[in-house]
Amino acid sequence: MIELKSQIQKIKLVTVLGAGAWGSALADLVKLNGYQVRLWSRRSELTLPKALEDTEIVVSAISMKGVQDVVSVVQSCPIAPQTILVTATKGLDPQTNTTPSQIWQNAFPHHPVVVLSGPNLSKEIQMQLPAATVVSSINHDAATVVQLVFSSHRFRVYTNPDPVGVELGGTLKNVIAIAAGVCDGLQLGTNAKAALVTRGLTEMVRIGTVLGAKTETFYGLSGLGDLLATCNSPLSRNYQVGYQLALGKTLDQIMTNLPGTAEGVNTCQVLMQIAQQQNISIPITEQVYRLLQGEVTPKQGLDELMLRDIKPEYHH
Numbered sequence: 001m002i003e004l005k006s007q008i009q010k011i012k013l014v015t016v017l018g019a020g021a022w023g024s025a026l027a028d029l030v031k032l033n034g035y036q037v038r039l040w041s042r043r044s045e046l047t048l049p050k051a052l053e054d055t056e057i058v059v060s061a062i063s064m065k066g067v068q069d070v071v072s073v074v075q076s077c078p079i080a081p082q083t084i085l086v087t088a089t090k091g092l093d094p095q096t097n098t099t100p101s102q103i104w105q106n107a108f109p110h111h112p113v114v115v116l117s118g119p120n121l122s123k124e125i126q127m128q129l130p131a132a133t134v135v136s137s138i139n140h141d142a143a144t145v146v147q148l149v150f151s152s153h154r155f156r157v158y159t160n161p162d163p164v165g166v167e168l169g170g171t172l173k174n175v176i177a178i179a180a181g182v183c184d185g186l187q188l189g190t191n192a193k194a195a196l197v198t199r200g201l202t203e204m205v206r207i208g209t210v211l212g213a214k215t216e217t218f219y220g221l222s223g224l225g226d227l228l229a230t231c232n233s234p235l236s237r238n239y240q241v242g243y244q245l246a247l248g249k250t251l252d253q254i255m256t257n258l259p260g261t262a263e264g265v266n267t268c269q270v271l272m273q274i275a276q277q278q279n280i281s282i283p284i285t286e287q288v289y290r291l292l293q294g295e296v297t298p299k300q301g302l303d304e305l306m307l308r309d310i311k312p313e314y315h316h
């Protein structure tokens, strides 16, 4: 306890990697609590080694496609062994099927790695609206330090003992959010949306538990919480992808005009690979995948889901 207290007192400087929507919002939340913050991106004048000099916490909000590259460069920088690495990316690596925290932990086996994930639409956070999130790590003390660094009157941070589940909740819901956008774009109604989100959660639990997550984590803020936020907000880029596909735009048109990253598009492909290898049934993800590939129209995808074999709600 004394050791944890002194660890927290030592935190003065936090470096945020990724100056996109989420990195900038996270940097502001840390600044609000009086810490010194360095915000780095590959476009900034500040070099990465300089950004990391004497830092106690590194927060990564790099999009999935850049995580491996940035991790490799960070590996070549001198960082103190006790530096806490926090990952806020919501995606899966298409080459290795690994999560961002696994990439960080593999590269830095002796550093504490903490996952930060929750229902956190960055625009709302930038508007100073209240929100809650979850931090999780196999190193509980590191998660507690990060909890304190981020917690404020407008950002309520919970700890959770299941880092894999917390990380996968934020990642898997992006695919269901694309489907939710389609549902709203096609004006299918509230009943359809409730069915989609609920069955989407079942699908997240099914694939997430195979990947090592605990079921109960998906019913918390980082699972259901984030699913609700993302499936119900036009601020979500993933939702926007689905919504605009339903209005007849092509994926290329949508991606060209989208402000920022929609991780669900790549995550969907990775999930299909995993599901095929491990024989996991993820019908909603499968229809999102076929829609993104141009193999079905939104209406055909809907029909495929509605006309699947009838079955019990749960398998015991």
Ligand SMILES: NC(=O)C1=CN([C@@H]2O[C@H](COP(=O)(O)OP(=O)(O)OC[C@H]3O[C@@H](n4cnc5c(N)ncnc54)[C@H](OP(=O)(O)O)[C@@H]3O)[C@@H](O)[C@H]2O)C=CC1
Binding pocket: 017, 018, 019, 020, 021, 022, 023, 041, 042, 043, 061, 062, 063, 064, 065, 066, 067, 069, 070, 088, 089, 090, 091, 120, 121, 122, 123, 259, 260, 261, 263
């Ligand atoms: N926005 C949100 O509401 C939330 C987003 N997230 C997650 O955070 C992550 C980032 O999202 P967001 O900030 O919105 O996305 P943005 O597109 O706004 O920003 C992405 C950041 O990643 C950087 N980046 C991308 N590729 C590379 C690369 N190859 N090398 C170095 N840097 C790279 C970008 O740099 P550059 O500008 O130079 O391209 C930019 O700084 C995503 O995984 C997202 O799911 C999580 C919670 C909330």
Ligand SMILES: O=C(CO)COP(=O)(O)O
Binding pocket: 090, 118, 119, 120, 121, 122, 170, 174, 177, 226, 229, 230, 235, 236, 237, 238, 239, 261, 262, 263
């Ligand atoms: O993860 C998010 C909210 O928690 C952000 O969602 P989008 O990436 O779909 O905008």
